[in-house]
Amino acid sequence: KAGVTQTPRYLIKTRGQQVTLSCSPISGHRSVSWYQQTPGQGLQFLFEYFSETQRNKGNFPGRFSGRQFSNSRSEMNVSTLELGDSALYLCASSPTLGGDEQYFGPGTRLTVT
Amino acid sequence: ILNVEQSPQSLHVQEGDSTNFTCSFPSSNFYALHWYRWETAKSPEALFVMTLNGDEKKKGRISATLNTKEGYSYLYIKGSQPEDSATYLCASMNYGGATNKLIFGTGTLLAVQP
Numbered sequence: 001k002a003g004v005t006q007t008p009r010y011l012i013k014t015r016g017q018q019v020t021l022s023c024s025p026i027s028g029h030r031s032v033s034w035y036q037q038t039p040g041q042g043l044q045f046l047f048e049y050f051s052e053t054q055r056n057k058g059n060f061p062g063r064f065s066g067r068q069f070s071n072s073r074s075e076m077n078v079s080t081l082e083l084g085d086s087a088l089y090l091c092a093s094s095p096t097l098g099g100d101e102q103y104f105g106p107g108t109r110l111t112v113t
Numbered sequence: 114i115l116n117v118e119q120s121p122q123s124l125h126v127q128e129g130d131s132t133n134f135t136c137s138f139p140s141s142n143f144y145a146l147h148w149y150r151w152e153t154a155k156s157p158e159a160l161f162v163m164t165l166n167g168d169e170k171k172k173g174r175i176s177a178t179l180n181t182k183e184g185y186s187y188l189y190i191k192g193s194q195p196e197d198s199a200t201y202l203c204a205s206m207n208y209g210g211a212t213n214k215l216i217f218g219t220g221t222l223l224a225v226q227p
Contacts, residue, residue: 042219048214099145101147102149
């Protein structure tokens with residue numbers, strides 16, 4: 001079974017631009033969660049999608065948004081990028097909503113200049 | 114506000130040493146406690162998911178215990194090997210309202226010297 005894939009793996013953007021990151025979960029997994037990791041911080045929860053609906057949301061500004069498609073693939077969008085958005089963005093999938101072990105992708109390294 | 118705290122922040126041990134880390138989490142409305150291993154240049158990989166007070170789980174030389182009443186979990190590594198070098202993350206899920214999400218600690222960085 002193929003693992004979680006994320007594209008692109010690396011991205012460089014300038015302040016004010018927007019960016020879209022993509023995540024394809026393991027086949028059959030319906031839950032996709034997104035996390036941000038910055039130096040010195042743990043994984044910060046962004047949001048979780050299940051059956052095309054956002055089920056949980058972390059404490060991030062409205063510039064961070066996401067969606068999930070009928071095939072469970074998910075995208076995350078960040079608008080009006082700020083320098084502080086530079087981070088590793090990880091997505092994770094699990095078979096169902098809530099509590100299951102998370103299967104993480106390799107991450108997208110976003111650098112905002 | 115939910116806080117998951119891990120200690121120590123980092124640990125350097127010699128090959129063959131046994132070691133343990135601590136994860137403390139909110140005990141109210143507890144649902145599940147996860148442990149992950151995150152090796153450099155790889156993705157976090159699940160070690161254990163525990164839900165019941167008194168749970169003990171084992172995978173090879175690694176084991177974990179859970180105390181949901183007092184809100185802590187221990188991860189033990191017996192006879193550490195260089196390949197155990199990684200960051201070990203714990204995460205708590207507590208249910209109710211907006212808190213149905215995994216809250217991660219900042220991790221314990223383990224370096225095993227050969």
